[in-house]
Amino acid sequence: MKKTESDILKAAEELFLEKGYEATSTTDIAKVAGCNQALVHYYFRTKEKLFTKIFTEKFKIILGSLKLEKDFDFRASLNHFIDTYFEMLTHNRKIPFFLINELIMREDRRPIIRAAISQEMSYLQYYTEWDKMIKDEISKGNIRQIETMDLTLNVLSLIIFTFISLPLYSDFFEKDENEISHYLQHRKEEVKKLVFQGIGLE
Numbered sequence: 001m002k003k004t005e006s007d008i009l010k011a012a013e014e015l016f017l018e019k020g021y022e023a024t025s026t027t028d029i030a031k032v033a034g035c036n037q038a039l040v041h042y043y044f045r046t047k048e049k050l051f052t053k054i055f056t057e058k059f060k061i062i063l064g065s066l067k068l069e070k071d072f073d074f075r076a077s078l079n080h081f082i083d084t085y086f087e088m089l090t091h092n093r094k095i096p097f098f099l100i101n102e103l104i105m106r107e108d109r110r111p112i113i114r115a116a117i118s119q120e121m122s123y124l125q126y127y128t129e130w131d132k133m134i135k136d137e138i139s140k141g142n143i144r145q146i147e148t149m150d151l152t153l154n155v156l157s158l159i160i161f162t163f164i165s166l167p168l169y170s171d172f173f174e175k176d177e178n179e180i181s182h183y184l185q186h187r188k189e190e191v192k193k194l195v196f197q198g199i200g201l202e
Helices: 003-019 026-033 038-043 049-063 074-090 095-106 107-118 121-139 150-166 168-170 177-198
Strands: none
Touching: 003 026, 003 038, 003 049, 003 095, 003 107, 026 038, 026 049, 038 049, 038 074, 049 074, 049 150, 074 150, 074 177, 095 107, 095 150, 121 150, 150 168, 150 177, 168 177
């Protein structure tokens, strides 16, 4: 990738995450990238195409957390899933707001993102493997009966809300970065307890 193209992507990501799609213009992107507006259109044609590329990559980061590690049992896999997701969002704290604003609130954007994600069959494989592991644990009597989607959404919702509420926690209680780090570690362990107890895995 040429440096100018890389700079444009970096600038666009920064602005889209900070301001959202509607409030970001190609003029803004060019200014932050240190190039002219014509180069933005040359590399990416339209703001929509540039946004779709960045949004899809961010969504893939989330889907990638479903990937199971070889030789991990169910408990270790669930632990790893939660650890990986927390770690990813700790370093990408604006992603939950970004997804809510641009995916949940923008119905017209969903088919575009779905089409881009569907080209990556590995993500379907991740979910299939995850589904098989959960059903095996249920059949062995190790965990209670639960749908794979329900368990997945339980985990994701607990984690994502931690980060959605983080600005309120940090601002209202005037927490510094070190205190926030301890809080996130505490929340991660609480999420594990809730998830494990919820499926009968003590």
